[in-house]
Amino acid sequence: MEGVCGKPPIRPNPADASQPARGAAIRLRRYLPPVASLAAILAPLWLLEGFHLFQLTVAVIMALAVLGLNIVTGYSGQISLGHGAFFAIGAYVTAALMSHAGWSFWATLPPSAALCGIVGYGVGLPALRLGGLYLALVTFSLAVAVPQLLKHRSLEAWTGGVQGLFLSKPEPPPWLPLDPDQHMYLLAVLVAGCCFWLTSNLVCSRIGLALMAIRDHPVAAEASGMDIAALKTRAFAVSAMITGVAGALSAVTIEYVAPDSFGLPLSITLFVGMVVGGVASVLGPVFGGLFVLFVPSIAESISRATPGVVYGVILIVFLVGMPDGIAGLIRRAAQRIGWSAEDRTT
Amino acid sequence: MPLLEARNVVMRFGGVTAVAGVSFDVEAGQICGLIGPNGAGKTTLFNVVSGIYRPSGGEVRFAGQTITRMPRHRMATLGIGRTFQNLALFRSMTVRGNVIAGAHSGGRSGFLANALSLPSARAEGAAAAERTGELLSLLSLAPLADMRVADLPFGVQKRVEMARALACRPKLLLLDEPAGGLNHAEVDELAELLEQVRAGFDVTILLVEHHMGLVMRVSDKVVALNFGRKIADGPPDEVRASPEVLRAYLGDGQCAEAVHAA
Ligand SMILES: Nc1ncnc2c1ncn2[C@@H]1O[C@H](COP(=O)(O)OP(=O)(O)OP(=O)(O)O)[C@@H](O)[C@H]1O
Ligand SMILES: [Mg+2]
Numbered sequence: 001m002e003g004v005c006g007k008p009p010i011r012p013n014p015a016d017a018s019q020p021a022r023g024a025a026i027r028l029r030r031y032l033p034p035v036a037s038l039a040a041i042l043a044p045l046w047l048l049e050g051f052h053l054f055q056l057t058v059a060v061i062m063a064l065a066v067l068g069l070n071i072v073t074g075y076s077g078q079i080s081l082g083h084g085a086f087f088a089i090g091a092y093v094t095a096a097l098m099s100h101a102g103w104s105f106w107a108t109l110p111p112s113a114a115l116c117g118i119v120g121y122g123v124g125l126p127a128l129r130l131g132g133l134y135l136a137l138v139t140f141s142l143a144v145a146v147p148q149l150l151k152h153r154s155l156e157a158w159t160g161g162v163q164g165l166f167l168s169k170p171e172p173p174p175w176l177p178l179d180p181d182q183h184m185y186l187l188a189v190l191v192a193g194c195c196f197w198l199t200s201n202l203v204c205s206r207i208g209l210a211l212m213a214i215r216d217h218p219v220a221a222e223a224s225g226m227d228i229a230a231l232k233t234r235a236f237a238v239s240a241m242i243t244g245v246a247g248a249l250s251a252v253t254i255e256y257v258a259p260d261s262f263g264l265p266l267s268i269t270l271f272v273g274m275v276v277g278g279v280a281s282v283l284g285p286v287f288g289g290l291f292v293l294f295v296p297s298i299a300e301s302i303s304r305a306t307p308g309v310v311y312g313v314i315l316i317v318f319l320v321g322m323p324d325g326i327a328g329l330i331r332r333a334a335q336r337i338g339w340s341a342e343d344r345t346t
Numbered sequence: 347m348p349l350l351e352a353r354n355v356v357m358r359f360g361g362v363t364a365v366a367g368v369s370f371d372v373e374a375g376q377i378c379g380l381i382g383p384n385g386a387g388k389t390t391l392f393n394v395v396s397g398i399y400r401p402s403g404g405e406v407r408f409a410g411q412t413i414t415r416m417p418r419h420r421m422a423t424l425g426i427g428r429t430f431q432n433l434a435l436f437r438s439m440t441v442r443g444n445v446i447a448g449a450h451s452g453g454r455s456g457f458l459a460n461a462l463s464l465p466s467a468r469a470e471g472a473a474a475a476e477r478t479g480e481l482l483s484l485l486s487l488a489p490l491a492d493m494r495v496a497d498l499p500f501g502v503q504k505r506v507e508m509a510r511a512l513a514c515r516p517k518l519l520l521l522d523e524p525a526g527g528l529n530h531a532e533v534d535e536l537a538e539l540l541e542q543v544r545a546g547f548d549v550t551i552l553l554v555e556h557h558m559g560l561v562m563r564v565s566d567k568v569v570a571l572n573f574g575r576k577i578a579d580g581p582p583d584e585v586r587a588s589p590e591v592l593r594a595y596l597g598d599g600q601c602a603e604a605v606h607a608a
Pocket of ligand 1: 383
């Protein structure tokens with residue numbers, strides 16, 4: 001939908017109508033951002049090696065997980081403090097199918113996403129009755145419960161109990177001159193790229209507008225013909241699916257799943273990533289993912305004794321300096337120089 | 347057959363009976379004014395007609411169909427659009443976003459079709475955007491289309507609500523005090539707009555209004571409420587002259603003046 005999301009048509013400015021360079025300038029505006037982003041995404045394949053590329057891969061995965069959370073909390077306004085649980089389910093379905101049943105990574109994605117979608121839908125149902133803080137607490141308990149369920153004896157045959165499960169990265173195909181780390185990065189970028197594309201379509205559509213409308217004014221939204229129950233539960237399901245796919249990617253990237261890596265801290269980390277990156281934004285989660293992955297280690301390098309304090313200070317500086325997130329800052333900067341930000345919803 | 351039929355509508359809140367058995371009809375194509383002093387039950391009756399409240403008794407029929415037990419979100423699809431007495435806009439969204447959201451009931455595409463941006467979903471989006479463009483220019487909102495509604499003055503926000511209500515292609519438009527907070531010139535514009543909307547969109551209008559001048563000028567018929575009961579129903583002149591109506595407004599000096607002035 002032209003103009004709702006995104007690029008308001010670039011109108012030639014009458015003031016510079018006579019300048020021959022106009023066409024070139026418009027073309028530059030249109031093509032520079034996507035070309036630059038593509039270059040920025042692919043460059044690390046050659047610029048980074050080993051551990052650094054691995055870290056960046058994890059950042060991409062976190063960005064994807066934050067994107068999932070942003071659909072339900074940012075766009076549809078339902079606070080979830082438990083998205084780590086969906087991440088865990090996605091990771092475990094993929095890990096279990098790969099290590100017990102010998103499935104290929106790609107084959108595990110659909111069942112992994114489907115199970116997360118079903119559980120997400122299930123959580124979305126009580127969410128209809130529980131507003132705001134109560135919903136936050138219900139999802140909070142989900143985040144607390146899931147690691148314990150994963151350790152439970154009755155599931156041990158599948159989950160590996162406290163030990164967790166080991167698996168290995170998919171091998172790069174012989175025709176691709178990449179090592180496994182590069183291949184994994186490319187895989188993560190590809191899967192995440194698809195999810196970002198689908199999400200940006202969704203949030204710019206009548207469905208995305210309806211989610212925001214329900215968040216802003218439920219009574220007026222219903223009077224406009226929006227079925228709140230159906231929209232909210234489906235948003236929950238889609239959100240859980242995306243975060244679950246991120247979990248699946250993380251399982252193969254780290255080649256290991258263990259229950260305690262999916263506890264409450266993960267859920268909170270995703271929440272921090274969403275807020276820092278930009279609530280109700282598709283671009284925001286990219287920065288959110290980078291933030292939650294790299295800022296803790298930056299904090300560690302500044303002060304070995306009190307990295308938590310440094311992290312806290314950096315977080316506060318970010319939130320005070322950019323009240324609508326990194327994406328919000330970029331959006332305003334882009335508006336100031338007259339470029340339309342690709343992320344401007346509604 | 348009237349487009350809208352209210353039959354013995356009763357609405358109680360705990361011990362308060364806000365609407366106490368009101369019946370009236372609105373014929374297709376009419377502009378019907380709904381008047382009454384503060385607290386008479388106009389907004390409550392509106393909320394019953396637009397499905398937001400389930401009445402404690404009685405029923406409402408729209409185009410012959412009983413709508414009082416239907417899910418709220420079905421009203422827009424049936425063809426009932428409304429505005430709110432106290433603005434109810436989607437505040438974080440732009441003017442255009444609000445109006446497109448108002449066209450929601452005109453689409454059918456779901457999560458999957460929109461995520462994949464299937465041609466069906468894109469066509470619906472384009473149709474809604476086109477409709478929105480027309481409404482924005484009709485209501486002189488086009489230059490403000492990309493502004494956040496929360497940043498706009500009250501009178502403009504009221505027009506955005508009207509545009510949003512029209513976006514669902516209503517057969518019946520419910521307007522709750524559209525002139526509230528507007529100045530003289532704006533009220534004149536509003537009166538013209540209402541005529542234009544009725545003619546241009548083939549829509550029936552039920553209008554709650556304290557501004558007597560406006561009600562008497564545009565309405566084909568007027569229904570008057572007091573303490574939740576209907577006290578008059580008929581052509582504007584008759585209702586204005588009705589002793590019951592005069593008495594209802596007497597306690598309220600300002601309104602009585604308004605009645606005489608009109
Ligand atoms: N949700 C509610 N709960 C309890 N009482 C209510 C509720 N809504 C309305 N009332 C009461 O019902 C009566 C009618 O209110 P209503 O808002 O319908 O009046 P109105 O005619 O629209 O008045 P106004 O001209 O001031 O807008 C009032 O006494 C009001 O206090
Ligand atoms: Mg009222």
